[in-house]
Each structure stands twice: as C-alpha cells, then as structure tokens.
Amino acid sequence: MKLSEPIVGWKSEITAIRRDIHAHPELAYEEVRTADVVAGKLESWGIPVHRGLGITGVVGTIHGKSQNGRALGLRADMDALPMQELNTFEHASKNAGKMHACGHDGHTAMLLAAARYLAENRNFDGTVYVIFQPAEEGFSGAKAMIDDGLFDLFPMDAVFGMHNWPGMDVGTFGVIAGPIMASSNTFSIRLEGKGAHGAMPHLGVDPVMAAVQLAQSFQTIISRDRNPLDPAVLSVTQIHSGSADNVIPNDAILRGTVRTFSEQTLDLIEKRMAEITEHTSRALNCTAEFNFVRKYPPTVNHEREAALCAQVMTEIVGADKVDQAVQPSMGAEDFAFMLKEKPGCYVWIGNGQGDHRSMGHGMGPCMLHNGSYDFNDDLIPLGATYWAELAMQWLAMPAR
Numbered sequence: 001m002k003l004s005e006p007i008v009g010w011k012s013e014i015t016a017i018r019r020d021i022h023a024h025p026e027l028a029y030e031e032v033r034t035a036d037v038v039a040g041k042l043e044s045w046g047i048p049v050h051r052g053l054g055i056t057g058v059v060g061t062i063h064g065k066s067q068n069g070r071a072l073g074l075r076a077d078m079d080a081l082p083m084q085e086l087n088t089f090e091h092a093s094k095n096a097g098k099m100h101a102c103g104h105d106g107h108t109a110m111l112l113a114a115a116r117y118l119a120e121n122r123n124f125d126g127t128v129y130v131i132f133q134p135a136e137e138g139f140s141g142a143k144a145m146i147d148d149g150l151f152d153l154f155p156m157d158a159v160f161g162m163h164n165w166p167g168m169d170v171g172t173f174g175v176i177a178g179p180i181m182a183s184s185n186t187f188s189i190r191l192e193g194k195g196a197h198g199a200m201p202h203l204g205v206d207p208v209m210a211a212v213q214l215a216q217s218f219q220t221i222i223s224r225d226r227n228p229l230d231p232a233v234l235s236v237t238q239i240h241s242g243s244a245d246n247v248i249p250n251d252a253i254l255r256g257t258v259r260t261f262s263e264q265t266l267d268l269i270e271k272r273m274a275e276i277t278e279h280t281s282r283a284l285n286c287t288a289e290f291n292f293v294r295k296y297p298p299t300v301n302h303e304r305e306a307a308l309c310a311q312v313m314t315e316i317v318g319a320d321k322v323d324q325a326v327q328p329s330m331g332a333e334d335f336a337f338m339l340k341e342k343p344g345c346y347v348w349i350g351n352g353q354g355d356h357r358s359m360g361h362g363m364g365p366c367m368l369h370n371g372s373y374d375f376n377d378d379l380i381p382l383g384a385t386y387w388a389e390l391a392m393q394w395l396a397m398p399a400r
Contacts, residue, residue, distance in 0.1 A: 001139050001171060002316050004385045006120070007113050014384070015377045017041065018109035019091035022375070025080030025098040025105075028135035029144075031056040034078045034108070038132045041112055045182075047130075050153065051083045054144035058132040059154055060115055064124040064395065071127035072394050073109045073159040073342075074387050075105045075335060076111035078134035086371035087357075102368050103164040103351065106375030108132060112160070113380055115388035121388075126395040129154045134152055138295070142334040157399075158305055159344040160390060161335040162383060168350030170378050173313040174326030174387075177263035177306040181299035182233075183269075184332030187275055189214065189254040190289040193307075198246040207252035208241050210284040215239065215255060216279060221272045226265060233259040233330055234269060259330045261298050299336040305345040308397065312390045313347070316382070343400075349383050351376045 017037065026034050035056045039049045047060040056078070072284050085092050085099040093099045131150070137143030168174060186288055196204025201224045209290040215236045234256070241252035258273075260266045270292045281288035314324045326348065335346050354366025366373055 001384060002174070004117060004388060005281045005382045007117050007388070008381045008385045010116065010277070010383050011377070014113045014380050015265065016107050017112060018105050018375065018377060018380065021105040021108060023091045023094050024098045025095055025100045026091050027082055027098060028079050028137060028139035028141065029055045031078045031134045035132070038078070038108060038112065042115060042130070045116045047115060047119050052104050053148040053153075054134050054141050056134040057145045059150070060130040061120045061154070062122070062128040062130065064122050064126050065129075066125050067127070068125045068397055070125070070399060071154070071156040072391060073129040073131050073154070073156045073163045074111055074114065074391060075131040075133055075338065076161060077133050077141070078106040078108050079104055079135050079141065079308065080136050081137055081369060083369070086370060087374060089374075099371065101373045101374070103372060103373070103375040104136065106164055106377070106379060107162065110380055110383035111387060113384035114391070117384065117388045118391060122393050124392045128391045128395075129156055131159075138333050140296070140337070142337040146337060146341060149338055155211060156342060158394060159338045159342045160305070160321055161333070161338070161344070162386070163333070163346070163347040164351040164379060165348035166351045166354065166373070168348060170350050170352040170356075170376060171317055171318065171324065171382065172321045172324045172350040173347055175301070175313065175324050175345065176310050176324065176328065177301050177303040177305055179298050179300050179328070180328045180346055181326070181333045181336070182259040182261055182330045183263070183266055183294070183336075184296040185258040185266065185294050187256055187258065187273065187290070187292045189237065189280055189291070191252045192287045193248070193250060193252075193285070195250040196247055197246045199250055202249045205285045206248050207286050208249065210286045211241060211252040211254050213238050213280050213284065214277060217276050218273060221276070222267060225254060225268060225272050226235055230265050231261055231330070232265050232269060233257070254304060259332070263297060266294070278312075296332040296334050297336045297340060299333045300338070300339055301345040302343040303340055305343050307354055309345045309347050309390060312386060312393055316385060316389065349379055349386070351379065
C-alpha cells in the first residue's frame with residue numbers, strides 16, 4: 001500500500017482520539033463533546049472552524065496554496081447508537097445504553113487525520129471543506145446541515161463520503177457508480193373493526209384477518225407490480241392486535257419498512273400499498289388509516305466522481321484490492337441527501353473479519369450495529385491517505 005508517511009506517523013495519536021470518542025459515545029444531535037474534540041483538533045492545526053449547522057455539526061475550511069474558485073467537501077458522521085456495548089476493553093463505552101457500533105468514531109478519526117495532512121501540506125489549488133455531521137443514525141443530520149445552509153455558507157462543487165465495511169478485508173475498497181445504498185422508508189397501518197366474542201365472529205368485524213390479508217397482499221407488489229430487475233424490499237415487521245384468546249379485538253396495527261434503489265420504484269410501492277389497504281379494508285368491512293414516511297432517499301453515486309474514487313483507491317492499494325462493482329446494500333445512509341444536492345460518491349473501506357479486536361471484546365461477530373463491534377484502527381492511515389489524495393486529485397481535475 002502507498003500510504004502517506006506523515007499520516008502513518010500520526011497513527012498512535014489519531015488512534016487515541018478515536019478510542020476516546022468511542023469511550024464517550026453521544027446520540028443524534030447530542031454530539032457536544034465529540035464536536036468539541038473535533039473543533040479543538042482542527043483549530044490546533046490552523047483550520048478555521050464553523051459550528052452549529054445541524055445543531056452539533058462542525059465544518060473546517062482548508063485553503064490550498066492558491067484559490068481557483070473550486071471546492072469539495074469530505075464528510076464523516078459523528079453519532080453513536082442507542083445500544084449497550086458488550087466489549088470490556090479499556091476504550092469501551094462509558095455511557096450506558098450508548099455505543100459506537102457503526103464506526104462513526106473511526107470515520108471521524110480518519111477525516112481528522114486527512115484534515116491535518118491537508119492543512120500541513122497545502123500543495124493544491126482550491127478549498128477542501130471537512131464536514132463532521134451529526135445524527136446519521138435515523139435522524140437526518142445531513143439534511144439538517146443542508147437546511148441550515150451548509151452548501152450556501154460553504155459553496156462546493158462535489159461532496160464525498162466513506163463508511164467502514166465489516167466482512168471486506170482490510171486494505172480493500174468497494175465502489176460503484178449509481179445506487180450503492182437503498183432508500184429507507186417506514187409505514188404504519190391502523191385497521192379498525194368491531195370487537196366481539198371469539199366464539200361469535202359473525203357479530204363483529206375482525207381486524208386481525210384484515211391485517212393478515214394485507215401482509216400477504218403486499219408481497220404481490222414485489223412479485224407482480226415491480227420490475228423484477230429493480231431491487232426492492234417490503235417487510236411487514238410488526239402486527240399488534242388483541243389481548244385475550246377469546247376476544248376479537250377492535251383494531252390491529254401493522255408496521256414495517258420499504259427499501260428501494262430508485263424513487264420511481266418507491267412511488268409505485270407506496271401507491272400500490274395505499275390502494276391495497278383501501279380496497280382490502282373496505283372488502284372486509286374495516287376502516288383503515290395508512291401512513292407512509294420517506295426517511296432517507298437512495299444513495300446514488302455520480303459516474304465521474306465514482307471513477308475518480310476508484311482511480312485513487314487503485315493507486316493506493318492496487319487494482320486487485322478495489323471492487324469497482326461492489327454489491328449495493330439495502331441499508332440506508334443519509335449522505336444520500338448530500339448526493340441529491342451535489343455530484344459526489346460514497347465508498348466502502350474494508351474493516352476486516354473481526355480478528356483485530358483484542359481480548360475483552362464480546363463473543364458476537366464484528367458486524368455493524370452489533371454490541372461486540374469495534375472499528376479497526378489499521379484503517380486510519382489508509383482511509384486518511386485516501387481522503388487526502390482524493391481531495392488533491394479532484395481539485396486538479398478539469399472543471400465540468
């Protein structure tokens with residue numbers, strides 16, 4: 001691997017920062033301490049800092065040796081998850097019920113190291129904005145920063161994101177043009193019938209049967225309405241109804257999630273779900289309240305930027321370590337909001353198989369959102385080198 005020597009030399013220092021953040025996880029829009037750490041480090045390296053976008057967001061500005069009117073953004077997320085850590089090593093979470101189980105501590109550390117390098121080696125034309133974002137885990141921190149004026153205050157021509165990926169070997173990357181992660185959407189349906197004795201169903205209107213019928217009928221949207229070449233998931237994950245074995249309840253509630261790689265397919269699924277809910281409930285003499293919430297859009301990489309990311313990765317680790325047709329994930333990412341506003345690309349960096357974890361970790365696999373997860377600190381020099389090289393090479397490209 002062709003790693004930046006200064007960044008390699010900072011590994012122990014940046015690892016200590018990462019582990020300190022891991023030990024003090026903060027949830028969405030509560031990342032006050034984390035933001036203090038980030039801002040303090042940036043300022044100590046001579047990087048001007050702006051705070052408060054998206055409540056706790058931090059943006060650093062790094063000007064090159066000259067200005068050519070061009071700028072790009074590099075983004076890392078900072079928030080943790082509301083879950084209990086199972087690890088017992090020294091840097092395990094000190095905040096009960098909160099854990100960096102997705103590696104946002106590592107993402108922050110990699111971008112800090114890159115920011116330091118770019119600030120000390122301003123051998124580029126243009127501007128690099130380093131964006132430390134709150135509330136990625138389900139609370140739309142990217143959108144909050146945009147709504148607060150991110151792209152107005154810091155005009156940039158492109159924006160890039162990166163996420164660690166367990167199961168991919170350390171020293172490897174994954175990228176693909178087009179969709180890399182799915183949209184995230186939730187639905188809830190309340191069916192109201194008429195309660196009755198379970199032995200006399202003819203005297204009532206059974207919302208449980210309507211719920212069962214809906215859960216089954218929704219799958220025909222996936223199998224019959226959707227183009228089979230366009231991936232989508234519709235999962236009914238909850239059905240709540242009833243309180244006794246011999247009582248037909250008054251109501252039933254269904255909840256679940258829908259994931260797609262295109263907004264057109266999402267439009268189709270939402271429309272058909274509403275139609276099936278209306279007609280099925282009416283056919284079974286129930287009334288229905290249908291709610292569909294679009295949370296995160298699909299994360300869709302732009303072709304030109306994806307090609308540059310792949311080129312930079314290849315120069316660092318070699319072509320055999322870069323999967324340029326990585327299989328997309330049905331998980332979601334709120335960096336999608338930024339890619340709807342600006343050209344850019346979101347990539348994965350391999351976090352390994354879990355053997356980096358020292359004694360004291362739990363027995364579970366080293367997967368994202370797992371209580372035994374820990375970010376692999378060997379990624380710090382690699383991820384930071386990638387960030388720095390990407391920024392410099394993008395700024396050296398001809399403008400669109």
